[in-house]
Amino acid sequence: MTPPDPAKMTDRIMEHLTTQLTLTDAEKAQIRPVILDQVTQEQKAMEAARDARKKAMDDTKAKIKSLLTPDQQKLLDQAGPHEAPPAPAPAQ
Numbered sequence: 001m002t003p004p005d006p007a008k009m010t011d012r013i014m015e016h017l018t019t020q021l022t023l024t025d026a027e028k029a030q031i032r033p034v035i036l037d038q039v040t041q042e043q044k045a046m047e048a049a050r051d052a053r054k055k056a057m058d059d060t061k062a063k064i065k066s067l068l069t070p071d072q073q074k075l076l077d078q079a080g081p082h083e084a085p086p087a088p089a090p091a092q
Contacts, residue, residue: 009039
């Protein structure tokens with residue numbers, strides 16, 4: 001998933017603030033870099049959190065996998081990143 005463009009997000013926020021606060025051109029020029037910085041920092045924080053969650057999930061899967069039989073490990077490997085392994089076929 002590609003994060004939204006910071007410049008476009010900043011434009012939307014600036015449009016809202018301009019309408020809500022009736023900003024002058026001088027105020028817009030001063031506020032825009034502040035908003036752009038905030039949007040950029042927020043995106044970096046979200047990306048870091050996403051990376052940390054992925055690492056935690058990968059670490060957990062590796063710990064679980066080390067406790068399984070080879071057949072169970074194969075089933076776990078077949079599962080997607082956020083799903084349980086496929087259920088075994090019912091005994092006949």
